Amino acid sequence: MVEGFDAFSRNVVDVLLGGLMGVVGLLPESIAEPFQYAFMQRALLTAIVVGATCGLLSCFIVLKRWSLLGDAISHAVLPGVAIAYLVGWPFFIGAFITGALTSLGIGAIERHTRLKADAAMGVMFTAAFAIGVVIISQIASSTHLMHILFGNVLGVQPAALLLTIIAGLIAVAAVALFYKELLLYTFDPVQTRALGFHSGRIHYGLILLLTLTIVASLETVGIILVVAMLATPGATAHLLTDRLPVMLAIAIGVGVFSAIIGLYLAYYFNLASGGSIVVVASTLFLLALVFSPRHGLLRRWFRDAAIRRAH
Template sequence: MTEMLLVPFEYEYMRNAMLVSAVIGAVCGLLSGFVALKGWSLLGDALAHAVVPGVALAWILGLPFALGAFASGMLAAWVMGFIRRNSRIREDAAIGIVFTAFFGAGLVLLTLFPSNIRLQTIILGNVLGIAPEDTTQMLIVAAGVLAVMALRGRDLMLWAFDATHARAIGLNTGLLQMLLLGCVAAVAVAAMVAVGAVLVIAMLVAPGATAYLLTDRFGRMLAGATALGAATALAGAYASYFIDGSTGGVIVCLQALIFILALVLAPRHGLLAARRARRQAARPAGFAA
């Protein structure tokens, strides 16, 4: 039985997949705390879809895919911000318009200029076939995100909680927003190769949303989301070998399952806890159970 459980570790592609998945899960989990706090779930969705035309243009121009994807993601973020600041359009509408427009442009480019780029790979990823250079890219992005958090993490935390106060004490809130957007875009680009543009959205949302239900302290929330992201990504990659299923899909399903458990069972903010609180509030004063 033990030998059977250790079989995935005998294959280099599985060891590599589990390593890359764990790194992606940890970094996405760390950023998901800020995404959940700022209400940027739709923004993560937009950035993940907006990289498609960048990848297509990079292939046409002979540039690295990561460069095109990152530039496309940051351009989409700027366009969404421009529309929100200079029109009556609500933020959710601006996000929906921009990311569908970028995604549609990517589809047009991929059909007009046929290439070896498969849309399915961009959308769903292929962590089992990830190239060494993509692994290196993901490690570099992870190191960059950790460096940003080490240098400006406290400022980002203050801005995430209260942008007005952060601006009042002299922090450059525009720079902080661009730093966080850049981190999210870079992670979305790097993770796109492994789990795909669609599934990276869940990895940028689910760990932070789960940790948000379990604690009221932001530091613990970030730590919990990071650990949860790494553990579920590693476990999902490992389990996908035995069930012969999509690695990214297994990871996201596992994260969704844990979120549902937290939603129901969280000691203070779960559905059962809220139900108990309502019952206690409805009891007459002095009533003994």
């Protein structure tokens, strides 16, 4: 069955890559040059999908103040990866199971005990991470562990790429169909309940979506850095606009742009791909922080100076 899926995903991915390369072929040859290699083509498609999905979700993460939760889930994924490796499953599935269990556990502790979210996360995700480290120290080679922790987009296989694409499509479809519910729940949870929406379902639905996205991003940026892709694009966009649809668009743009440029840097300078993608995203954030027309530091500095002069 696994081999059947491998063959199927190779076909699907080939079709998608054909389309993508049609676009890349229009670019000047100097830019398109790295993409004559199949591994670079797959890396480009993965990077675009992951950048877009993370960017989309990051808006809700930032507005809901859930950046730490992203961190927690990404760490909690490790034991699942290790166990899947032991049993011989695709590690995508193991990661999703432990990530989802841990995040549901955090949500349950937060809702039903006196512990606050940060304590619940601190306990749950370090415990899960520790279990993962213990298992991995028994079984896997250190290069494999490094790839899980820091990602290696240049080594993505067709099966993993197809799963990433499916996860991305699910995330986009969920946000599109339940946009009103997500907006309402991130903006005003009490109103959500007063209107008779099931806020519990929206809450756990958003957490599962987050888990799905994290797992899908594992091979690209890795466990440690995925939280950056779930916070930075949203934070950057939040500095640049006061409208949610625009914020979603900017965050997706930041995610995709960082992924592509990071990939180039990784190729030409032989850098770790996950790290270079996040460095590009952080640079964009820094630019927005300083130069944003309405919420940037420069603007604030000029405004304060004007007020001081006026008095």
